[in-house]
Amino acid sequence: MGKKTLLWLQGLSCNGNSQSLLNAENPSFYELFSRVELIFHPEISYKENILQVLEKVLSDRKKVNFLVIEGSITTNKRFHRIGDYTIGELIDRLKNKVDYIIAAGNCASFGNIPVLYREHKDIRGLQFKFKERKGFLPPDFKTKSGYPVINITGCPMHPSWFTQTLIALLEGRKVILDKYNRPKEFFMYLSHDGCLRNEYFEWKVEAEEFGHKEGCLFYNLGCRAPMTHAPCNKILWNRVSSKTRAGLPCFGCTEFDFPLRENYFETKKNIGIPEDVPLGVSKRVYITITGVAKTLKNERLSKKLEETD
Ligand code: SF4
Incomplete structure (x- = not known):
């Protein structure tokens, strides 16, 4: 044949x-x-x-x-x-x-x-x-x-x-x-799965700038990975990297609404709460969890990675 x-x-x-x-x-x-x-x-x-x-x-x-x-x-x-x-x-x-x-x-x-x-x-x-x-x-x-x-x-x-x-x-x-x-x-995976910044996400430590190794890009800098179905942090691009590993937000480009959104580098919020919260989480749960995470600080994550023990 x-x-x-x-x-x-x-x-x-x-x-x-x-x-x-x-x-x-x-x-x-x-x-x-x-x-x-x-x-x-x-x-x-x-x-x-x-x-x-x-x-x-x-x-x-x-x-x-x-x-x-x-x-x-x-x-x-x-x-x-x-x-x-x-x-x-x-x-x-x-x-x-x-x-x-x-x-x-x-x-x-x-x-x-x-x-x-x-x-x-x-x-x-x-x-x-x-x-x-x-x-x-x-x-x-x-x-x-x-x-x-x-x-x-x-x-x-x-x-x-x-x-x-x-x-x-x-x-x-x-x-x-x-x-x-x-x-x-x-x-079935989210782009968030496997990101090296997950610890920052859990403790609500925000990234201050693009391109740095520290901080999560979800809270201010527009990362769509917790709402985006794609294995970008599991099957890496060119076998080495992904947007979030390089210090840029996921744009959610595997979803139907990718070109319908504006400003890919900013998290859209209402009264300080992201308009879209991670999949599977209600806004009420999101507020509770992030509030607790912010109160119980993880000291290690407040340092530059190179300076941590
Ligand atoms: S930068 Fe994006 S993918 Fe990485 S942990 Fe934060 S929300 Fe998840």
Whole structure:
């Protein structure tokens, strides 16, 4: 039996997820595509152009197992065109031919930043428009494999979330999805899990500046990690770091509301209490716990890390 095939198409996209994919390490880009035949990728393929490839695929002379879409979906030729087709028309023609459709990144998953261009209302994600199931494909749409569009969210997605999901599907393993069709294996964790600043979070010791090792960035500096489903502090970026490890707040870029918020470097508050508190915690519990933590000071955390015993 030949290798399974993968076709990568782009809608309204900045290419960020393609760049991320090239950095894949576990498995690497090359390991992945030694197991899967890459029929076409807009930035990598050179032997055939997309129109030659589409001609074969649309006439059923070439089978596509995995259709990967990067970027938001539109049917407006003014915004996007591949030959005579928009990305929307191509998805329409391919959706019942392929075994799986994977949305690579937040634009293909939720519509993301291009949806903010409100003059054109048909821009959206594959099965979602932000949190609503009002994407390009119907809410109950499933591919031949029985899966809906599988959303690997993030702006960009982490390459391992994508490659490991693909390998799992390739090996016939069951991929359990959450309510936004994201693989739970990755998105059941919060970005907060594994952050090196958790002790500061627990004792409500706030970071004073970006880029320092000390302090938690949740209380003042906008960190969204306690409300964001993503394993960014478990499966590290480039195997070494994450935003919060580098001293910057998590922007919550794996969630549907990522581009709807303003000022990513500040925690929005009402009467001193964050508008959004960590998942699973009521505001009342939050106030009690943080009040106690603040009263019972942890002396070690008031020093620079290099100066602690
Ligand atoms: S900086 Fe963000 S991820 Fe790290 S402990 Fe604080 S809230 Fe959690």
